[in-house]
Amino acid sequence: MSKKPSAGGKIQWTKMFRKLSPYTIRKGFRYMKHYGPKEFWIRLHERFEPEEVPYGPWYRAYIPTEETLETQRKQKFDYSPLISIAVPAYQTPVEFLRQMIESLIVQTYSNWELCIVNASPDNEEMQKVLAEYSAGDSRVRFCNLKENLGIAENTNRAFAMAKGEFVGLLDHDDLLAPNALYEIVKILQDHPQADALYTDEDKVTTELDEHFQPHLKPDFNLDLLRSNNYICHFFVVRKSIVEKAGGFRKEFDGAQDYDFIFRCTENAGEVLHVSEILYHWRTHKASTADNPASKMYAFEAGKRAIEAHLERTGTKGEVSHTQDLGFYRVKYPVQGKPLVSVIIPNKDEKETLQTCLEMLEKNTGYQNFEIIIVENNSTTDEIFRYYKELSRNRKIHLLRWGK
Structure with a gap:
């Protein structure tokens, strides 16, 4: 039985509701319509429940010290593959663009290249920043498109620029931890034949003043991948696998990375999980509670990505949405009459x-x-x-x- 809220709890909730903007209230009504009153109340309560272990202090204690980073910079690996970071950029705020590039420049592993495809050539501020960094560091390369071709084709142009043995995907306003590529190459020392790798991730506020929602992932789990794109960021794959898989497909826009990850892992031998938080996904904290149906096209694309994967692998199954959009259920027919x-x-x-x-x-x-x-x-x-x-x-x- 649920406990009645204390006087202090009532005051806290009252203050919270007073701070809600009309936009947030409208989102709340959309959530209630989608989930129903009971489920909405449960989710609302969970959202404002204090973290059992606050992530902020844990994260600050977890990140490597400058001494550790300096030790990593001096590390000489027997196997040091070139890693190309593919970034499709479109109307990127220059502050975000600088921060993304700087997150590569401070990497403790130095054998990388940054391949940026600029789909907004008329943006003079972006042009200036890209020219500045490419002139200062030969590892930073960019090309201009005449027009925006969409996220899938823009990314494919970045893949075409890549000269590395491996290619990693980075959004134009996100950040890599300074030890991201080091940890990737470190695990490759014992698994040089690995074809794909992915890391843990978290979210960071627009101003980079707070990290939240850490996503600590399991090792590769195909059944879980068929229910949700848990791999997402940071995904690094051998370039020969990218070429074999065929890059991004625009017909899956909204879930193009989900479709791409399926095709890469289908063609990969070993898929490794690097259990370190190495990717920081920039987002506004309030955006995680947006209208769940506002990007229905993306959720439909995700469903089609799973269906295409099942068809390619000769697996019979019926894919359906769950109440939590972005999560799916695959119902497999019973084969024969097993005990x-x-x-x-x-x-x-x-x-x-x-x-x-x-x-x-x-x-x-x-x-x-x-x-x-x-x-x-x-x-x-x-x-x-x-x-x-x-x-x-x-x-x-x-x-x-x-x-």
């Missing part, structure tokens, strides 16, 4: 066990199953008489758990 084992632990619970077995028989249309009862040191005669009765059923097996 299903139902395991039921029990101690002295004759009536409960009987109800469980009766419900299984009543509600299960599938017949190829067995029931394994794990007998956990029962003491009543009643349960042992019931076990003897059940022993006549060939589907039921009794397994005794010793003390």
